[in-house]
Amino acid sequence: MAGMTGRVLAALTALAVGTVFLCVGGLSVLTAPAAACPALGTSGSATVSYTTEQLRNARIIITVGEHARVPPRGRVIAVAVALQESRLHNLPHQGRDNDRDSLGLFQQRPSQGWGTPAQLTDPNYAASAFYRRLLRIPGWERLPLTAAAQRVQGSAYPDAYAKWEPAATALVLRYTTGAAAKGLCATTGWTAPVRGPVGSGFRPPDRPGHAGVDIIVPRKTVIRAARAGTVITSKCNASTGNCDVDGSPAVKGCGWYVEIAHTTGLTTRYCHMVTRPLVTVGQTVVAGQPLGRVGSSGNSSGPHLHFETRVNGDAVDPIAFMAARGIVLSAAGR
Numbered sequence: 001m002a003g004m005t006g007r008v009l010a011a012l013t014a015l016a017v018g019t020v021f022l023c024v025g026g027l028s029v030l031t032a033p034a035a036a037c038p039a040l041g042t043s044g045s046a047t048v049s050y051t052t053e054q055l056r057n058a059r060i061i062i063t064v065g066e067h068a069r070v071p072p073r074g075r076v077i078a079v080a081v082a083l084q085e086s087r088l089h090n091l092p093h094q095g096r097d098n099d100r101d102s103l104g105l106f107q108q109r110p111s112q113g114w115g116t117p118a119q120l121t122d123p124n125y126a127a128s129a130f131y132r133r134l135l136r137i138p139g140w141e142r143l144p145l146t147a148a149a150q151r152v153q154g155s156a157y158p159d160a161y162a163k164w165e166p167a168a169t170a171l172v173l174r175y176t177t178g179a180a181a182k183g184l185c186a187t188t189g190w191t192a193p194v195r196g197p198v199g200s201g202f203r204p205p206d207r208p209g210h211a212g213v214d215i216i217v218p219r220k221t222v223i224r225a226a227r228a229g230t231v232i233t234s235k236c237n238a239s240t241g242n243c244d245v246d247g248s249p250a251v252k253g254c255g256w257y258v259e260i261a262h263t264t265g266l267t268t269r270y271c272h273m274v275t276r277p278l279v280t281v282g283q284t285v286v287a288g289q290p291l292g293r294v295g296s297s298g299n300s301s302g303p304h305l306h307f308e309t310r311v312n313g314d315a316v317d318p319i320a321f322m323a324a325r326g327i328v329l330s331a332a333g334r
């Protein structure tokens with residue numbers, strides 16, 4: 001991996017990409033091929049439309065990454081950042097956050113060592129600079145999009161990147177073919193809700209009714225949506241009626257918890273939050289969006305996330321379920 005990263009960084013340093021584009025006139029509404037990755041041409045619940053300029057800039061970002069052999073996931077992160085920072089417009093001035101010297105597609109700043117103003121308003125250079133910093137982050141491929149983007153950008157609004165993941169993925173798929181597109185489709189839209197060791201696994205012999213896995217992480221760790229969907233449950237169901245205090249093995253229920261309905265009969269559940277969830281019933285969420293924070297409410301003996309995955313209402317092993325979608329949660333505990 002280190003050798004590959006070095007080669008990619010070297011390629012980015014020397015890269016000079018020609019800008020030859022398909023003719024796209026007026027306004028384009030982008031949706032991904034339905035048979036491949038459905039519902040990816042959206043941000044939240046709204047369809048995303050693009051001008052010729054925006055599509056040209058997206059293709060530059062994607063082509064720079066492709067020529068430098070940046071994996072498709074890295075290209076998705078780059079396009080999502082540009083969507084948030086500039087809406088894919090090559091701005092010759094500060095954009096949404098009003099940073100005094102922020103420029104270009106990624107709102108990079110000369111004062112923070114990104115390059116000269118002329119360089120940062122060159123989309124080829126700006127994309128290469130973004131990828132160089134992304135590839136220096138250890139394990140960036142395993143991070144949620146928001147976390148990887150924030151490590152590069154240092155934004156005042158890090159969670160804002162999450163809503164652009166479906167739209168960015170659709171753009172990358174538009175200009176990506178072959179095995180790379182298939183590989184991206186296979187893992188599109190899924191991310192780990194938290195990262196940590198698994199304590200109690202799925203239905204072990206001593207707990208056959210344990211319909212999920214317990215991921216052990218510190219109290220107040222952010223819990224993120226594993227995939228885009230609609231919130232169908234957001235409430236406290238502790239048998240004591242009080243989820244604002246730690247529970248115990250004697251208490252029944254999930255405590256503060258959230259359940260999300262995804263496509264084709266898939267649902268995920270997130271239990272034992274420390275306070276009321278950040279999302280409400282009926283709300284549309286995207287992969288990586290914060291749902292709440294880890295706690296120990298309900299039937300719990302310590303801070304952890306109880307995470308469930310269900311297919312048509314039936315609980316399935318989350319570790320195997322997520323692994324099939326390219327996401328490694330952790331090695332199972334007992």
